Amino acid sequence: EVQLLESGGGLVQPGGSLRLSCAASGFTFSSYVMSWVRQAPGKGLEWVSAISGRGDSTYYADSVKGRFTISSDNSKNTLYLQMNSLRAEDTAVYYCAKSVIASAGPNWFDPWGQGTLVTVSS
């Protein structure tokens, strides 16, 4: 069974940093594009970032480019999101999600993790 388990969320002050992790199991982690998708309280879904299975290609939404860094450790089957210069508008539940097709292109997500809440507030 494919499982994704996020951790690392919490309360951080504006301008601060946080690193999220997503532990994956049940599939060949290095074969799939992995993404972070966030959801602000009471709002819709926003794709944040993605990384290729080999970790050699990364993609970012304009809203986080230059502040967030996605990475992965295939030896640990773990996805990361380093978030710097955090703003109030980054407050959201952050989900990690697995792409369905084992390719480098964008595709749909299944499954999603349960999410981890990041709150940016003073």
Added chain:
Amino acid sequence: DIVMTQSPDSLAVSLGERATINCKSSQSVLYSSSNKNYLAWYQQKPGQPPKLLIYWASTRESGVPDRFSGSGSGTDFTLTISSLQAEDVAVYYCQQYYRNPITFGQGTRLEIK
């Protein structure tokens, strides 16, 4: 970026009746060489992550009840629930994966009338 616009924002339907949710993309998500529409639908219940329902615009994910169906092509798509059940109360999202950045519709909240 491809903008995805859903309608309506919210919808109330009686149990056993049909529910229809629309999704329009700002540009075509039909890839001509494969003749596939790069569009997915998700269901999200309160406190839960999104659940995949439909991909390639009309292919139902394994285990999804057959009352859920997807249709459309190019820029206009529809998610239909043929006979609404109480457990279908949720927010529904469409998503394009034609090109990066991946984008979602704003969501449609489905309730029981």
